[in-house]
Amino acid sequence: MSTLNIGLIGSGSISESHLKAYSANPKVRLAAVCDLNEPRAREKAEKYDIPNVYSHYKELLANSEVDAVSICTWNNSHAEISIAALQAGKHVLCEKPLCKTVEEALQVQEAVRESGKTLQVGYVRRHASSIHVLKKFIDEDELGEIYFAKASLIRRLGNPGGWFADQERSGGGPLIDIGVHCIDLCWYLMGKPKVKSVSGNTYNRLGNRAHIQNLDFYKAADYDAALNNVEDMANALIRFENGASLLVDVSFTLHARDNSAQINIYGDKGGAEIEPKLSIVTERHNTIINVEPQLTHPGFEFQGAFDQEISHFVDSCLGLIQTNSPVEDGVEMIKILNAVYQSAAEGREIHF
Numbered sequence: 001m002s003t004l005n006i007g008l009i010g011s012g013s014i015s016e017s018h019l020k021a022y023s024a025n026p027k028v029r030l031a032a033v034c035d036l037n038e039p040r041a042r043e044k045a046e047k048y049d050i051p052n053v054y055s056h057y058k059e060l061l062a063n064s065e066v067d068a069v070s071i072c073t074w075n076n077s078h079a080e081i082s083i084a085a086l087q088a089g090k091h092v093l094c095e096k097p098l099c100k101t102v103e104e105a106l107q108v109q110e111a112v113r114e115s116g117k118t119l120q121v122g123y124v125r126r127h128a129s130s131i132h133v134l135k136k137f138i139d140e141d142e143l144g145e146i147y148f149a150k151a152s153l154i155r156r157l158g159n160p161g162g163w164f165a166d167q168e169r170s171g172g173g174p175l176i177d178i179g180v181h182c183i184d185l186c187w188y189l190m191g192k193p194k195v196k197s198v199s200g201n202t203y204n205r206l207g208n209r210a211h212i213q214n215l216d217f218y219k220a221a222d223y224d225a226a227l228n229n230v231e232d233m234a235n236a237l238i239r240f241e242n243g244a245s246l247l248v249d250v251s252f253t254l255h256a257r258d259n260s261a262q263i264n265i266y267g268d269k270g271g272a273e274i275e276p277k278l279s280i281v282t283e284r285h286n287t288i289i290n291v292e293p294q295l296t297h298p299g300f301e302f303q304g305a306f307d308q309e310i311s312h313f314v315d316s317c318l319g320l321i322q323t324n325s326p327v328e329d330g331v332e333m334i335k336i337l338n339a340v341y342q343s344a345a346e347g348r349e350i351h352f
């Protein structure tokens with residue numbers, strides 16, 4: 001098989017980044033698109049010249065032309081659609097988070113095992129060009145053993161509303177939505193250590209602050225500020241069996257002066273600041289040196305990372321490589337995220 005036929009399920013905001021990347025990939029043909037909101041699917045079909053349009057994912061999966069699917073729906077349908085797609089013999093790129101619960105995650109893992117198909121979790125930050133550069137330094141042991149990481153993604157105003165703010169459909173607020181990205185990135189760069197314990201706090205103090213004017217932010221395709229029952233900020237300390245630890249804080253809203261993104265990892269031979277831009281710290285000849293890699297995109301470049309993620313997925317489906325973001329990495333992350341929520345709810349550290 002030299003051309004991969006793709007079906008896209010869920011044609012809301014993020015689907016645009018998937019569709020752009022697929023349409024630029026010469027190994028791909030966009031074969032089908034589906035959304036509960038059929039006019040929205042039809043719009044994308046017209047824009048990207050996609051021949052088949054559906055309003056139910058089962059119709060799309062019944063199309064035998066489709067080899068692989070991107071799942072860009074609400075988090076509460078990720079597990080159900082992934083399992084059905086795998087059982088229909090399709091490869092799956094599932095947007096993050098893999099799903100809402102550990103139980104669901106294990107069911108998806110089992111479906112991957114039974115089908116023998118590829119499932120890639122949409123950890124797009126792993127595919128940023130700056131991360132490819134940093135990974136080479138880590139793989140060459142230039143940072144030594146990474147024993148501490150700090151990840152902070154703070155939005156002063158950025159609750160996307162709609163399903164994102166509905167616990168039932170999202171599974172939570174900023175922790176499961178953006179925390180998943182930075183926790184995963186640190187965990188991946190640390191060498192995927194086994195989690196030992198998690199201690200977390202969540203806060204619902206500011207609400208979604210829908211009254212604020214004159215400041216734009218990312219919104220769900222069906223933005224609705226009426227419902228909001230997710231946390232507006234979370235923080236956590238995650239300990240690993242190898243002694244390493246990860247400190248995280250994330251928010252949809254906070255009385256912070258500005259939005260900020262800081263992701264740092266520290267090893268016994270060197271460290272790296274990843275966000276806002278890649279910088280490597282080490283020592284040579286008894287002198288501390290800061291290395292500034294000269295990159296076209298020293299920080300996280302959104303569409304470029306999606307292009308890389310999708311190219312990686314396509315090559316995995318075509319059997320050219322093995323995905324670097326398998327279902328097991330989705331399962332581990334859901335365990336960590338759920339433990340943060342459990343720890344916050346019960347006011348105690350959760351031990352694995």
Ligand SMILES: NC(=O)c1ccc[n+]([C@@H]2O[C@H](COP(=O)([O-])OP(=O)(O)OC[C@H]3O[C@@H](n4cnc5c(N)ncnc54)[C@H](O)[C@@H]3O)[C@@H](O)[C@H]2O)c1
Pocket residue numbers: 009010011012013014015034035036037040055056057071072073074075077095096097122124162163177219220221222
């Ligand atoms: N990787 C990233 O950086 C990134 C960024 C944003 C969103 N996401 C993820 O992408 C997913 C979608 O987010 P979004 O921002 O595009 O949301 P969105 O609300 O803009 O779009 C979601 C779309 O899915 C459709 N949908 C929901 N359930 C469906 C179902 N069962 N069958 C068919 N269509 C269905 C909705 O009608 C809607 O059009 C989420 O899982 C989110 O976490 C990832």
